[in-house]
Amino acid sequence: MGARMKRFALFLIGLVGLPLIWSLAYGVILLAGGGLDGLFTARSLWFCAGCALMVALYLPFGRALMSVYVFAHEMTHALAGLLCLAKIHEMRVGRGGGHVTLSKSNVFIVLAPYCVPFYFMLLVLIRWGAEALFPDAVPGWIWNLLQGVTLAFHVLYTGDALLGTGQPDVRVYGRLFSYWLILCVNLFLLLVALCVVIPVSPGRALDTLIQTTGEAYKGTWTLLKLPVRAMKGVIS
Helix, strand or coil, X not given: CCHHHHHHHHHHHHHHCHHHHXXXXXXXXXXXXXXXXXXXXXXXXXXXXXHHHHXXXXXXXXXXXXXXXXXXXXXXXXXXXHHCCCCEEEEXXXXXXXXXXXXXXXXXXXXXXXXXXXXXXXXXXHHHHHHHHCCCCCCHHHHHHHHHHHHHHHHHHXXXXXXXXXXXXHHHCCXXXXXXXXXXXXXXXXXXXXXXXXXXXXXXXXXXXXXXXXXXHHHHHHHXXXXXXXXXXXXX
């Protein structure tokens, strides 16, 4: 498939998949709203406190922490490349930016940093290891606080990178497809976080997602039929 055909195919995937963004966002709202009682558990309150702490640090010190984000960004590129059996030729990280040169590239390697919360996933692995080796050595509230900090870090700096610096990564596979995929994956991860933090049962989350997806595509189809009906009325 030629480059133009591939980009056109990805554009169509993003276009057809747009209602999925609404369904995921609406699903998040429904689950969060339906689980308000769960939001007041100690686990979720510490998680929310971590999110608030990260926002408080980001507002005055956002630029100072940029190198921390750049490291996570380039490391995610590199790890995604290794998972795809690519070779790392060069990696550079600095406060002003960074880059990784790999022997191959694909959509997963290019867009992984915007979809995968590097420090959050690293923290999850550390927590699993620590609790397996040293049970109860670290209080649960500390883990919950740090999970909130790292997830909020990913959301804030990913948004900053996409909106503030004009990342060239999103142009490789087309802006529509790239932004669609990034939004969908991040909203899906937020759904997963709700299942853990509130908590919401995975079965309920899946049922809600299926319901909202059906409603989103049904509503889109109804909107698409309105111009056709109007045109038929004019012709007749």
